[in-house]
Amino acid sequence: MKLLTVAVLSLYLDHAVFAQSELSISSFEVKFTEDSGVLRSLRPSTGPSFDFSPSDVFQYRNEAGQYHTGDLTFHYRTTGSSQWQYGDTAACRKKCPIASHSSADAITSNLNEGLPHLESSSLNVTRSWSGQAGDLALSFTIENNGDEAIELGSLGMPIEFNNIFTNRSATEATEKCVFVDPYIGLDAGFLQVTRLTGTGPSLVITPLNDASKFEAWQFLEEPEDVPLGYRIQTYEGNYAYQVHTSALAETQWRDAEPWNPPTSAVLEAGESLTVGLRFSVASGVQQIEDKVAEHVPVAVGTPGYVVPQDLTAKLFLKSRSDISSINVYPKHALSVAGCGTYDNSWKGFDVTASLKAFGRVRLDIVYEDGTHQAVHYWIAHSSPKAVSELGSFLTHEQWYTNTSDPFGRAPSVITYNRTADDYVLQDNRTWIAGLSDEGGAGSFLAAGMKQAIAPNAPEVAKLEQMVEQVVWGRLQISSGNETYAVRKSLFYYQPELVPNYEYDPYFNWTINPGESWDKEAAYLIDRTYDYVHVSALYWGLYRAGRTNPDILSRHSKEWYLSQAYNTVRYSVSNTSDGTPRTGYWDVGLMGETVWGLLLADLYAENYPEEAAHMEHLMQARQALWAGQADPFGSEMAWDSTGEEGVYYWSRYFNDSATADKSVNAIRGYMPTIPHWGWNGNARRYWDFLYAGSIDLARIERQIHHYGSGLNALPMLDNYRRHADPQSLDAIYDLRIGYGGNQGPLTNIDEDGFGSMAFHSYPDTLIWDAYSGDYGPNFLGHVLGAATYLVDHPTFGWVSFGGNVKVSEDGLMVRCEPRDAVRRRIFVAAISLWVEIDAGTIEYFTLDAKTQQVKISVSGESTQRTVMVWEQTGGDAKGPKMKPATKDLKQRTNGYELTLPTTVSFTAE
Ligand SMILES: *[C@@H]1O[C@H](CO)[C@@H](O)[C@H](O)[C@H]1NC(C)=O
Ligand SMILES: *[C@@H]1O[C@H](CO)[C@@H](O)[C@H](O)[C@H]1NC(C)=O
Ligand SMILES: *[C@@H]1O[C@H](CO)[C@@H](O)[C@H](O)[C@H]1NC(C)=O
Ligand SMILES: *[C@@H]1O[C@H](CO)[C@@H](O)[C@H](O)[C@H]1NC(C)=O
Ligand SMILES: *[C@@H]1O[C@H](CO)[C@@H](O)[C@H](O)[C@H]1NC(C)=O
Ligand SMILES: *[C@@H]1O[C@H](CO)[C@@H](O)[C@H](O)[C@H]1NC(C)=O
Ligand SMILES: *[C@@H]1O[C@H](CO)[C@@H](O)[C@H](O)[C@H]1NC(C)=O
Ligand SMILES: *[C@@H]1O[C@H](CO)[C@@H](O)[C@H](O)[C@H]1NC(C)=O
Numbered sequence: 001m002k003l004l005t006v007a008v009l010s011l012y013l014d015h016a017v018f019a020q021s022e023l024s025i026s027s028f029e030v031k032f033t034e035d036s037g038v039l040r041s042l043r044p045s046t047g048p049s050f051d052f053s054p055s056d057v058f059q060y061r062n063e064a065g066q067y068h069t070g071d072l073t074f075h076y077r078t079t080g081s082s083q084w085q086y087g088d089t090a091a092c093r094k095k096c097p098i099a100s101h102s103s104a105d106a107i108t109s110n111l112n113e114g115l116p117h118l119e120s121s122s123l124n125v126t127r128s129w130s131g132q133a134g135d136l137a138l139s140f141t142i143e144n145n146g147d148e149a150i151e152l153g154s155l156g157m158p159i160e161f162n163n164i165f166t167n168r169s170a171t172e173a174t175e176k177c178v179f180v181d182p183y184i185g186l187d188a189g190f191l192q193v194t195r196l197t198g199t200g201p202s203l204v205i206t207p208l209n210d211a212s213k214f215e216a217w218q219f220l221e222e223p224e225d226v227p228l229g230y231r232i233q234t235y236e237g238n239y240a241y242q243v244h245t246s247a248l249a250e251t252q253w254r255d256a257e258p259w260n261p262p263t264s265a266v267l268e269a270g271e272s273l274t275v276g277l278r279f280s281v282a283s284g285v286q287q288i289e290d291k292v293a294e295h296v297p298v299a300v301g302t303p304g305y306v307v308p309q310d311l312t313a314k315l316f317l318k319s320r321s322d323i324s325s326i327n328v329y330p331k332h333a334l335s336v337a338g339c340g341t342y343d344n345s346w347k348g349f350d351v352t353a354s355l356k357a358f359g360r361v362r363l364d365i366v367y368e369d370g371t372h373q374a375v376h377y378w379i380a381h382s383s384p385k386a387v388s389e390l391g392s393f394l395t396h397e398q399w400y401t402n403t404s405d406p407f408g409r410a411p412s413v414i415t416y417n418r419t420a421d422d423y424v425l426q427d428n429r430t431w432i433a434g435l436s437d438e439g440g441a442g443s444f445l446a447a448g449m450k451q452a453i454a455p456n457a458p459e460v461a462k463l464e465q466m467v468e469q470v471v472w473g474r475l476q477i478s479s480g481n482e483t484y485a486v487r488k489s490l491f492y493y494q495p496e497l498v499p500n501y502e503y504d505p506y507f508n509w510t511i512n513p514g515e516s517w518d519k520e521a522a523y524l525i526d527r528t529y530d531y532v533h534v535s536a537l538y539w540g541l542y543r544a545g546r547t548n549p550d551i552l553s554r555h556s557k558e559w560y561l562s563q564a565y566n567t568v569r570y571s572v573s574n575t576s577d578g579t580p581r582t583g584y585w586d587v588g589l590m591g592e593t594v595w596g597l598l599l600a601d602l603y604a605e606n607y608p609e610e611a612a613h614m615e616h617l618m619q620a621r622q623a624l625w626a627g628q629a630d631p632f633g634s635e636m637a638w639d640s641t642g643e644e645g646v647y648y649w650s651r652y653f654n655d656s657a658t659a660d661k662s663v664n665a666i667r668g669y670m671p672t673i674p675h676w677g678w679n680g681n682a683r684r685y686w687d688f689l690y691a692g693s694i695d696l697a698r699i700e701r702q703i704h705h706y707g708s709g710l711n712a713l714p715m716l717d718n719y720r721r722h723a724d725p726q727s728l729d730a731i732y733d734l735r736i737g738y739g740g741n742q743g744p745l746t747n748i749d750e751d752g753f754g755s756m757a758f759h760s761y762p763d764t765l766i767w768d769a770y771s772g773d774y775g776p777n778f779l780g781h782v783l784g785a786a787t788y789l790v791d792h793p794t795f796g797w798v799s800f801g802g803n804v805k806v807s808e809d810g811l812m813v814r815c816e817p818r819d820a821v822r823r824r825i826f827v828a829a830i831s832l833w834v835e836i837d838a839g840t841i842e843y844f845t846l847d848a849k850t851q852q853v854k855i856s857v858s859g860e861s862t863q864r865t866v867m868v869w870e871q872t873g874g875d876a877k878g879p880k881m882k883p884a885t886k887d888l889k890q891r892t893n894g895y896e897l898t899l900p901t902t903v904s905f906t907a908e
Pocket of ligand 8: 572573574578579580616617620621
């Protein structure tokens with residue numbers, strides 16, 4: 001009987017599927033599955049060859065426990081009982097098919113058929129798919145047919161789109177796959193689904209009604225031993241949009257502090273609740289907010305949602321209903337003061353941090369129609385203070401001095417476990433304790449980059465000591481035919497070689513053969529990535545010596561420059577028989593923007609032959625990328641690491657097609673969202689396995705892992721080259737780039753410890769205990785640090801990174817940099833980029849009428865600085881400018897200034 005029903009129904013459903021146009025969904029071509037009515041395929045009408053859903057591998061995803069869009073999960077109990085019951089439409093699947101009924105404008109299903117244990121409850125659950133003004137609407141109605149009240153303690157709508165890279169080539173994944181990013185913002189929450197290409201239509205998912213707030217984003221457990229894999233490098237997995245979470249908060253999520261207060265819903269006898277989602281199309285990533293604004297309130301923060309204590313950030317809100325109140329949690333952590341109305345539709349606010357507050361803060365914006373919007377902020381110490389605290393932490397708490405160490409790791413800045421407040425001297429992922437790979441080199445890399453921008457004599461002295469005793473001759477080979485080669489780890493697992501050394505039994509050293517490296521594996525010199533860390537350490541010391549001539553005591557600045565150059569040269573050159581010396585010379589490397597600066601310094605210090613050779617080596621790599629459909633290879637099947645280097649050298653060698661492809665790819669995986677954790681958070685989800693604490697070593701979406709700081713570099717550089725950097729499309733890039741740049745500031749805790757990333761699973765929500773691979777993120781932070789002044793088409797004068805004041809007549813704009821370095825400014829109105837290598841830009845002014853710019857520069861420990869400047873936007877923007885200060889001395893690498901001074905730029 002059951003079987004017959006199914007057969008009849010599938011015919012019926014074929015008709016329903018065939019009859020999609022009857023739902024009048026003009027934005028999509030949509031297909032549902034026959035036996036459960038979940039979403040199978042969702043193609044935008046504007047380009048129906050593309051499918052947001054993984055319909056081509058659906059056959060591998062139709063088993064019990066595999067979630068699709070259109071499923072529902074929920075906890076419920078009769079009020080008064082303490083035990084939660086659980087309903088899950090994916091649990092049964094083929095054994096309990098769900099019938100669907102189509103009418104002219106909807107396809108409805110009673111889900112009780114797919115929820116067999118519900119039979120004993122009085123809940124009646126129905127689902128409906130329908131058209132809504134051209135969009136697709138999904139709704140669930142839960143009705144209480146009994147005579148006792150029922151509490152719904154969780155209500156999750158699983159979301160499945162095609163983020164499955166398994167078995168796809170890089171080119172195919174780029175063509176077919178998408179990323180999903182959440183704004184966990186209650187009634188104003190949304191999801192965005194963007195293509196890996198970063199171009200073309202994006203999918204926007206908003207709450208269907210006032211009962212459908214976005215309270216939490218829950219990772220969904222699924223069977224993992226399946227053909228496509230699950231929660232693996234090529235398939236991160238799926239999440240659910242949670243409307244209520246109190247049952248989860250009481251149980252699985254007990255130990256975490258949630259993003260939003262957990263709620264439940266009570267259904268009195270006879271009552272019902274309808275929740276749902278609306279699926280719309282935005283024509284590109286830059287149009288996502290406009291689409292969201294058609295349905296729910298929108299928030300735009302400048303420079304983002306990270307507020308250093310000396311910065312006034314701005315928040316702009318647009319909504320149909322007026323704002324009735326704004327509450328701050330914890331109380332008084334932020335102050336929010338109205339600063340104007342824009343375009344008759346946006347309300348602006350100044351947002352400043354209390355000096356007593358630090359870390360997570362939630363703004364609860366209440367609208368007059370009763371809806372709530374949550375904007376999630378992070379309060380940090382002022383950036384220079386955070387940088388100085390980090391430098392101190394790295395060179396004190398993380399300074400390892402035991403020279404009896406059998407692996408020769410002392411003295412060094414070594415990996416740290418913040419929970420134990422101790423060094424990580426052992427780990428079965430040997431590199432983490434071995435001063436190499438990002439996971440083990442991250443800490444000395446951060447310490448070296450810190451000296452490049454804010455040299456401190458005792459810190460420099462320690463790093464010079466580390467170079468002399470641990471790097472040169474141990475981590476790096478210093479004689480013979482492999483001089484300058486960098487090893488993969490100084491620490492290794494080989495008990496017979498260190499008979500008196502006790503390996504910690506806490507780790508299983510033999511569980512993954514080959515992963516706990518023996519000496520031979522640890523001493524391999526083929527991992528090109530590792531050369532970036534060592535060259536950056538040398539370069540940081542070179543820069544410290546250049547700007548503070550007395551600070552180096554063991555070697556000259558030229559020696560460090562030469563070491564940096566030779567390390568790079570070794571890593572990307574070929575042996576005399578034409579074989580590459582290392583294994584990843586042909587992909588973009590994390591942090592290699594520093595190599596671009598090194599190249600400029602070789603020219604500046606008058607090493608033209610070395611510079612030319614380095615250019616030749618880089619050009620050989622860029623030539624490969626120019627010919628590749630997908631030039632973003634790495635050690636992983638898909639990655640967000642190669643784009644930075646590919647962009648840098650493609651720009652350098654004037655290959656704008658490849659440079660543009662790189663920034664498009666980044667736009668796909670780096671969103672702007674009113675939440676400090678997701679704004680500019682470039683997708684990373686597996687490095688907790690390779691660089692994080694063993695206790696939480698798992699595949700998990702990472703918040704502000706190094707993708708943020710690094711991918712910000714090309715986004716910001718590309719932003720400055722826009723023909724009109726004050727257009728909304730250009731400012732979109734500035735927003736994601738600046739968000740990425742601010743990310744690494746959040747990793748630094750109140751005492752200066754830098755964590756490798758934040759755990760985003762709602763049962764965790766803490767910073768990882770390991771310093772791990774924070775170094776590349778910090779590298780991105782300091783190389784990208786700058787203050788941008790923009791006349792926004794809607795909001796007027798705003799700064800990304802500075803505090804702005806406009807004179808009463810509106811003609812004089814004054815901006816005080818509040819970024820980490822305070823030596824780089826960009827004036828968007830005239831595409832003017834100015835950079836100094838020492839001293840501090842205290843403030844700059846722009847005369848909006850004459851375009852004259854005046855820059856006030858102070859020097860503390862230095863009387864001299866070198867200034868370089870450029871008008872980056874081509875001819876389109878403003879007059880040609882020239883520096884007008886009298887006492888400029890031209891040097892090979894720019895103009896020398898004597899500090900303190902004021903430099904003016906006037907129209908030619
Ligand atoms: C469940 O709800 C559906 C749709 O509202 C209704 O047609 C059906 O009669 C209900 N079933 C029960 C058992 O109440
Ligand atoms: C993945 O590819 C391999 C090799 O081509 C093939 O044997 C396997 O069936 C594929 N798996 C899936 C799930 O497509
Ligand atoms: C230094 O390292 C050696 C070798 O591992 C060890 O025996 C000794 O206890 C360490 N000393 C300190 C002070 O930790
Ligand atoms: C880090 O320290 C904590 C607290 O002592 C400990 O529980 C944890 O196991 C440590 N991690 C490692 C990998 O040693
Ligand atoms: C260096 O010399 C050793 C010993 O002859 C040889 O095994 C190794 O391959 C050489 N390395 C390079 C990079 O030429
Ligand atoms: C390290 O040891 C832990 C057990 O302590 C084990 O779970 C893990 O798989 C091991 N990892 C590696 C890379 O060997
Ligand atoms: C380590 O893992 C291996 C392989 O699974 C297992 O045989 C061994 O018993 C484990 N050792 C410890 C100490 O748990
Ligand atoms: C090194 O060799 C590779 C081929 O293996 C080649 O593609 C590359 O251009 C060579 N590099 C240089 C700098 O000649």
